[in-house]
Amino acid sequence: MNTDKRKVVLIGTGMVGMSFAYSLVNQGAICNELVLIDVNKERANGEAMDLNHGLAFAKSNMKIYAGEYSDCKDADIIVIAAGVAQKEGETRIDLLQRNTEVFRSIIKPVVKSGFDGIFLVATNPVDIMTRVTYELSRFGASRVIGTGTSLDTARLRYLLGDYFTVDPKNIHAYVIGEHGDSEFVPVSQVMLATKRVTEIIEGNPNSYKVEDIEEIEEQVRTSAYKIIQAKRATYYGIGMAITRIVKAILGDENSVLTVSAKLSGEYGGKGTFIGVPAIIGRNGVKEILELSLTDDEMQKFRNSCDLLNGYFDDLNI
Ligand code: NAD
Numbered sequence: 001m002n003t004d005k006r007k008v009v010l011i012g013t014g015m016v017g018m019s020f021a022y023s024l025v026n027q028g029a030i031c032n033e034l035v036l037i038d039v040n041k042e043r044a045n046g047e048a049m050d051l052n053h054g055l056a057f058a059k060s061n062m063k064i065y066a067g068e069y070s071d072c073k074d075a076d077i078i079v080i081a082a083g084v085a086q087k088e089g090e091t092r093i094d095l096l097q098r099n100t101e102v103f104r105s106i107i108k109p110v111v112k113s114g115f116d117g118i119f120l121v122a123t124n125p126v127d128i129m130t131r132v133t134y135e136l137s138r139f140g141a142s143r144v145i146g147t148g149t150s151l152d153t154a155r156l157r158y159l160l161g162d163y164f165t166v167d168p169k170n171i172h173a174y175v176i177g178e179h180g181d182s183e184f185v186p187v188s189q190v191m192l193a194t195k196r197v198t199e200i201i202e203g204n205p206n207s208y209k210v211e212d213i214e215e216i217e218e219q220v221r222t223s224a225y226k227i228i229q230a231k232r233a234t235y236y237g238i239g240m241a242i243t244r245i246v247k248a249i250l251g252d253e254n255s256v257l258t259v260s261a262k263l264s265g266e267y268g269g270k271g272t273f274i275g276v277p278a279i280i281g282r283n284g285v286k287e288i289l290e291l292s293l294t295d296d297e298m299q300k301f302r303n304s305c306d307l308l309n310g311y312f313d314d315l316n317i
Contacts, residue, residue, distance in 0.1 A: 172191040
């Protein structure tokens with residue numbers, strides 16, 4: 001990987017893509033070069049101009065420009081946020097077929113450019129689109145990552161922090177499975193510092209209830225629908241989640257993030273791309289962490305895998 005220059009190419013300069021770009025510029029010192037590509041070249045040009053005009057106020061300098069697929073050659077990461085946004089009432093899976101065609105037009109020229117870095121996919125349905133990227137690119141699985149349940153996990157920690165009146169940074173909890181309706185929280189693995197919340201609830205029945213945690217889980221699962229209903233699309237949160245993953249890769253952080261990664265025997269699955277806690281560093285997915293799930297949680301995870309496998313099998317790739 002080309003770590004000297006730290007070059008990122010963003011494909012899809014819509015709301016999600018540009019929320020990522022804006023957060024990247026504002027957080028500063030994550031990368032040196034950002035290339036914007038969109039089927040709508042005028043849009044990519046305008047976005048590059050707009051971002052460049054804010055550079056004087058940014059923490060650190062960056063080279064930002066609207067580019068071509070040939071610019072992917074020496075990039076470290078290709079972020080894909082191209083596609084059609086989820087509409088009110090539309091499930092993520094409804095988007096699948098349309099976005100697969102969009103990806104055919106993207107992955108081929110990226111690979112042809114000689115790109116040898118890491119793909120990071122945000123387009124929905126993200127687990128399937130990540131697997132589509134893997135199939136079309138024929139890259140090693142560790143170098144094809146989806147944003148998975150990283151945003152859902154951030155939402156969960158925020159809500160649990162609020163519930164227990166604790167800094168979300170001290171809540172250790174994950175949303176795993178499909179980024180969608182079958183995702184779930186393995187409650188047995190939710191910790192406040194190093195103490196299980198199931199123990200905290202047992203010891204404080206007048207203050208906390210398991211039902212409240214289940215309610216929080218439901219809020220996390222349905223929050224995208226609520227935001228879309230209120231303001232048509234979600235983008236700031238996912239933009240920041242993409243920035244977080246890019247930072248973990250370029251900084252070789254070995255951070256644990258719930259990305260969409262390919263199972264190779266973990267949790268009894270094989271081939272499925274799904275949201276799981278994984279160690280993320282310079283070479284992408286270093287390792288998938290296997291949580292000690294209860295039988296019930298394992299059943300939910302398998303159900304999520306089965307759904308994703310079913311959707312993928314219906315595709316003509
Ligand atoms: P948007 O419509 O604002 O932007 C999509 C962009 O993709 C547009 O600029 C469009 O011109 C471009 N595009 C379309 N076809 C292209 C092609 N063939 N090549 C290059 N660019 C192309 O949509 P958005 O709100 O930015 O959402 C983008 C995607 O992100 C959607 O699939 C959405 O569902 C997804 N999303 C994912 C998450 C997550 O958690 N992973 C969260 C929110 C949204």
